[in-house]
Amino acid sequence: MEYLNIDAIDVQLLELLQEDASCSNQWLAAQAGISPPTCLRRVRRLHESGLIERQVAILNPDRLAAAVGHGLACIVEVSLDRQGAEHMDAFEAQAVAEPAVQQCWRVAPGPDFMLVVHTRDMPGYLALSQRLFTASANVRNAKAFFSTKRAKFETRLPLPPTV
Known part of the structure; x- marks a missing residue:
C-alpha cells in the first residue's frame, strides 16, 4: 500500500471536511488560505489516494x-x-x-x-x-x-x- 505524503494544508482540509463535507470548494479554499483550483486539486488527490474513503449524510x-x-x-x-x-x-x-x-x-x-x-x-x-x-x-x-x-x-x- 502506497502512502500519501500530506502537509499542514492537507490536514487542515481533512479537518474541515470531517466537520462538514458539504461545504463549497470556494469556502473550503478560503478557510485553508489557498486558491479554489488548488483546493479542488488537493481534495481530488485526497479522494484518489483513498485517504478520503467516501462522503455521506449522517442521519440522526x-x-x-x-x-x-x-x-x-x-x-x-x-x-x-x-x-x-x-x-x-x-x-x-x-x-x-x-x-x-x-x-x-x-x-x-x-x-x-x-x-x-x-x-x-x-x-x-x-x-x-x-x-x-x-x-x-x-x-x-x-x-x-x-x-x-x-x-x-x-x-x-x-x-x-x-x-
Whole structure:
C-alpha cells in the first residue's frame, strides 16, 4: 500500500471536511488560505489516494425513529467455535452483507467480532439473530447489549495539529 505524503494544508482540509463535507470548494479554499483550483486539486488527490474513503449524510437515529417508527440499536459480541481464517472470513462476509449491521469489527482478545446493529424493532433484531447467529453452526455465543441512550457519536478521526 502506497502512502500519501500530506502537509499542514492537507490536514487542515481533512479537518474541515470531517466537520462538514458539504461545504463549497470556494469556502473550503478560503478557510485553508489557498486558491479554489488548488483546493479542488488537493481534495481530488485526497479522494484518489483513498485517504478520503467516501462522503455521506449522517442521519440522526432518534429523529429517524420518530419519523418512520421504532429504532433499536445494539452492540453484539460474537464468539465462533472455530477461528480458522476461512471460518472468520465466512462469518465476516455474512455479517457485512446484512444491511442492519452498521459496523463489523474483528477483535482480540475476548469475542471474535463486535457488531454495531440497527434494526427497526425487536422482531427485526430477532430475525437478524436467526439469520446471523442461530443458522450458523459455527457461532458459539452472541451477546447483545441494547442501547438505552447514545451519549456520543463521532465520525471524526484525530489528526495531528497544524502549525
